[in-house]
Amino acid sequence: MAEELHFTRAAERLYVSQPALSQQIRALERQLGAPLFTRGGGDVRLTPVGTALPPHARRVLAGWDAGRSAVAAALAEQRATLVIGMSTGPGRGGLRLRQVGWDDPTAGLADGSSDLAYVWLPLPEPARYGWLVVAEEQRFVALPDEPFLALPGDAGALREHWLAPEARGGRPARIGAVVSGPDETYEALVDGRGVVLLAEGNAPLLARDGVAVRPVDGLSPSRPAPAWRADDTRPLVRRYAEARRRVTAPRIA
The missing domain is CATH 3.40.190.10 (Periplasmic binding protein-like II)
Incomplete structure (x- = not known):
């Protein structure tokens, strides 16, 4: 209202009826003990009290908006899901x-x-x-054959880790198949397409139906x-x- 100085326009801006806005202003004036506006001849003007109040009211509203934003952020963080x-x-x-x-x-x-x-x-x-x-887990080998099962090429350094080139004396690994998960690895093993290095804790995933797993000495841990x-x-x-x-x-x- 202090910005519009027009009851109808202010009511439209606030999405309330003009009578409701007028009642709220009169209630605020009674609470403050002084009028905020002078009305006459179709004009609405701020009184000295009406001029003094808006800067403080804006700070209160800004603080309320900041508080609502902080609460919304805290609630969003509580509801957040980590993938x-x-x-x-x-x-x-x-x-x-x-x-x-x-x-x-x-x-x-x-x-x-x-x-x-x-x-x-x-x-x-x-x-x-x-x-x-x-x-840190000792690396095991799952048998039975000499060609190795390798991770996909996109795995980069991790593919090399599970082929253990540092323990091959400069001889490259012979790749029998490329595997992308434990099920593919198990199938390749039982098909005789190669052996695979794996972490000690993962040995139970493959040690079934005739597949043997054994620790390998001399390799850095996984x-x-x-x-x-x-x-x-x-x-x-x-x-x-x-x-x-x-x-x-x-x-x-």
């Missing part, structure tokens, strides 16, 4: 999470389809991510790790990472 990708078998530890094929070693972090992910190190473009090593994008500053992601760090630190210290 957690996994590139390991879903049977580990009773987890039921989003399964991502082995052709994406970041388990959905790279394309943003996962907020956090449980991955095997090393990751491609490691500067893009943060992670926390939660365990390292599962929850990971996140390094530039993701959302509080929910950071709190999850910090909580995981507190839980993990006593176990691997």
Whole structure:
């Protein structure tokens, strides 16, 4: 009303009727103990009290808007859902999470389809991510044949890790098949298309129906790790990472 100085236009702007607006202004004037407007000859003017009030009222309204925005943000954060990708078998530890094929070693972090992910190190473009090593596991080999089962080429450094070139004396691995998940790996094994290195904790996923798994000495351990994008500053992601760090630190210290 202080901006329009016209009851009808102010009522339309506020989506109320003119009588209702007039009643609210009179109630406010009674509460303040002084008139806010002078009316006469078709003109509406602000009184000295009416001139003094609007700056304070605007600050109150701005504070209310800021408070509503803060509440909305807090509620949105409480309702937020973290999408957690996994590139390991879903049977580990009773987890039921989003399964991502082995052709994406970041388990959905790279394309943003996962907020956090449980991955095997090393990751491609490691500067893009943060992670926390939660365990070190001896690498096993699942038999029975000499050609190796390999991850897809897009897996990059992780493909090399599971072929163990550092232990081959310069001889390249002979690839019998490319596999993108535990079911494909199992089928390739029982078909005799090759052997495969795997983490100790994943051995039960393949040790069935005649497939044998054995530890391999002389190889660096495999390292599962929850990971996140390094530039993701959302509080929910950071709190999850910090909580995981507190839980993990006593176990691997």
